[in-house]
Amino acid sequence: MVGSKDLKPSNTPFFPNVFFYNQFRAKPQWPASNTNLSGKTAIITGGNTGLGYEAATQLLGLKLSHLVLAVRSLERGKTAAEQLLRTHPNATVDVWQLDMCSYDSIQGFTRRVDAELSRIDMVLLNAGLFKLDFAIVSSTGHNETLQVNYLSTMLLAILLLPTLKKKSSQEEPAHLTIVSAALTLNAKFPNRDANPLLPSFDDPKTFDPSEHYNSSKLLGHMFLWSLVDYVSADDVIVNLADPAWVKGTDIARDVKGGMKVGLKLFSLLGRTKQVGASCFIDALVNKGKESHGCFLMSWKIHPFNAYLYTPEGQAAIQRVWDETLTELEFAGVRAILDSMKA
Template structure:
């Protein structure tokens, strides 16, 4: 199998990547008759935007049990009620998950382990773009780094042994898809020259809403580069999926100023994919793609190389540094032991 690590780094300009993503790539919908009957899925951030649309598409494939993992239970229940009206036979639950809190992430994983007899799919969709620098008091980290990377990787690692253990014995591998972004390919990654790397994200002088977001997503490429060595595709297929730029989502909800809001709206209206098409990238990663996608970055419904920086000698050094720093940061949750247990 040829995965993202095995491909040559792309030398295509990001402008061409963006044009192809937005205007030329064609969705790959699940084949007629595809069924998720009897299966259980978790969707984080599933009360709005692409998470909500992806959850609807999974339910449309006869998913039996859906867990909407959300920060606001009130908003989650409102979304779940809409889904229940469309799919009354599905069991749709709303569980609390605050991705800015390590405690909440750990509590959620414990609940999954104790309360679910089966889990087949986890879509880690929750993410943010911050337009001002903000530190999470409980962790001391910048919020974009915390939500998009540190807490997401913690949740991924905590869910891996549960997904492995609670998939049907002798059945297909479980699925763990993490939402990524094509903008990782254009990330300037100003923190790369700092040592340690992750601590540099907590420096207000390096913060910009676009570069911090892009780099936070790039870190997941680096983590997956190493993670795949610990997880067998026979147990859990792990991949990253890019939905491209989509209109009518909540990702840029914190944009301020009438001019900026209008600009974002117009840009989305003229170039953005619909949420339905964007979310289909996640469903494709979960339903259409098989073991060949394990450890891969999926863009425009195809396996794509990681960001070119990862293939350089410098990038390899920084990738390993990020891996070690992340394991050290998450050591309180026993992530090293969990990963070693997956490898056994």
């Protein structure tokens, strides 16, 4: 199989060219008309609003039997579940609490998944944020963008792997799709030479909203590069999916003033939520083992940021891997990964 890291780096010389093709020329790949997810179970983080909610709608439209919405606010999650059940009354929709700013909440959630779900077929790690202002998560000491978009997402992914391997169907491995962004291809990664690397995101003097967001997503690509050395596509298919620029989501809910007006105008160019979320459904339903370890953009396997293919990028990948496992070692992540590789 040829994955993203086996491809040649993109030679498109100007990122807006990449954006234009991805945004306006790529054609959606919808599931086949006879796709039937009856009997299957899915988890969506941040599934009560925006693209997560739309992805939930599309999975239930494919006759998904059991959906777990993993949300920070149980009240808003229950409201979303009620809305989903009005149009899909035969499904089971549960609402479980998950705070991506809390390592304790993430560990408790994954223990509940293992204890209460007899089957799990697909997980969409959709929860993410774009913060205009610098903020530190008090319980971890990390910048909130880094915490939610990268560290907590990778911890949740690792902790779910053994359960996904154990409780998927015998016919096919479970799918784990992490929401990414085409902007990773344009990430400048200005703190790439910091040593140690991850704490450099926690310095308010270097905070840049756009670059912190882009780089936080790029870290996910770097981690996946190494993760697939431990996880077989026969056990769990892990991939990244970009929805492109989508109008009507809450990703920039903290933006204010003139920037908010600019974003609203720019949103006129955005995809609909239906088309944006179809990228996730494609990754979860249409794509198979060939997508393991891949970045999916424009409904196709796409190369990573060109920096990752350089000697400097390879060294950075190893640093990110080592520092991340050290940060998350309290949860036994090394042992979990070793068990997946065995």
